[in-house]
Amino acid sequence: MLYVAYRPRESQDKIGLPTSIHRTFTEEFNEKKPMEGIYSGNWHRYNRLQNGVSVPEELRLPAKLFMVCKGLKRFIPDVYFDDLREWIVSTQFLSFLKEHRLLEGHYEESELTVLSTTKKPITDKSYHLLRFFRFDNELVDFEHTPKVISPKKPLTKHTPPMVYYSELLFHQDAQVPPMFILDDCSYWRSFFCSEEIKAAIEQEAFLGFNLYTITDFVQERLEREQRFVGPG
Structure with a gap:
């Protein structure tokens, strides 16, 4: 039997399980405008339909990124489905995928530091961004x-x-x-x-x-x- 994993029906913001967040990915924390990303390359411009399944070198994710969240006090999910091609996953969940050899060759990854707009950590977990380029x-x-x-x-x-x-x-x-x-x-x-x-x-x-x-x-x-x- 097959099962479908899907996000919770309702937000549990108080405990850190939101169904939606206002966030930005950035290479550096923007002190003046935290929700505006700072980019040294074009990794954020990758489009699977335009650029192909194999991500070109110049469009690959950097090794590390910040995820800056607005209006969110705590963040604890092991998987947060941000959109079709981006998942935010805890290190524990990523280790689970790799241990069981799941979704191999489907995504690239970047280490994430999760912060508020005041540059304060809002989680005790370590995270990664998974950006998918292959589907089934x-x-x-x-x-x-x-x-x-x-x-x-x-x-x-x-x-x-x-x-x-x-x-x-x-x-x-x-x-x-x-x-x-x-x-x-x-x-x-x-x-x-x-x-x-x-x-x-x-x-x-x-x-x-x-x-x-x-x-x-x-x-x-x-x-x-x-x-x-x-x-x-």
């Missing part, structure tokens, strides 16, 4: 995979409805790894894992996401759509 869409037979179309009216007439998948059907020759990620708006800010990896994750008690069966995940997303203006 080729595994899935999307043509035959059952779809659930959201009943929620799109925001505009030009916006397609959200589509979810009640199960995933793989191509006949696909070798499905124990963890994989999809570049699909239904599964942005998430990952899939096997039952064995789910058990290992739960044993580590990582913070920052919940694990769902695919069926329960679809239900969760539909419930979120009823509560919020757009998909959560």
Whole structure:
């Protein structure tokens, strides 16, 4: 059975588990304008579609970065899904990925120092930025995979409805790894894992996401759509 990891339904800002943050990545702390990044290179301009899957040397992440957060007093998740291609992970979670050889060849990494806009540490954990350049869409037979179309009216007439998948059907020759990620708006800010990896994750008690069966995940997303203006 497959499971989907997805961010918590609600922010728990007081304990340091936000669902959204106002942040910037920078090579140096900007004393005058903390939320404006300082860059010596063009690493922040990398675009997978324009620059290719193999990140060019001149666009690779620097070894170390600062993540400056505005309005956040504490930050403790082991995984924070920032957007489609960027995860903020604790050193413990990164070690877990490497120990189990998960998502190898999918990302590049940079050591992160997490600070407030007053240059104060807001965490006791050490972190890394993972920037993804490879996804696993080729595994899935999307043509035959059952779809659930959201009943929620799109925001505009030009916006397609959200589509979810009640199960995933793989191509006949696909070798499905124990963890994989999809570049699909239904599964942005998430990952899939096997039952064995789910058990290992739960044993580590990582913070920052919940694990769902695919069926329960679809239900969760539909419930979120009823509560919020757009998909959560």
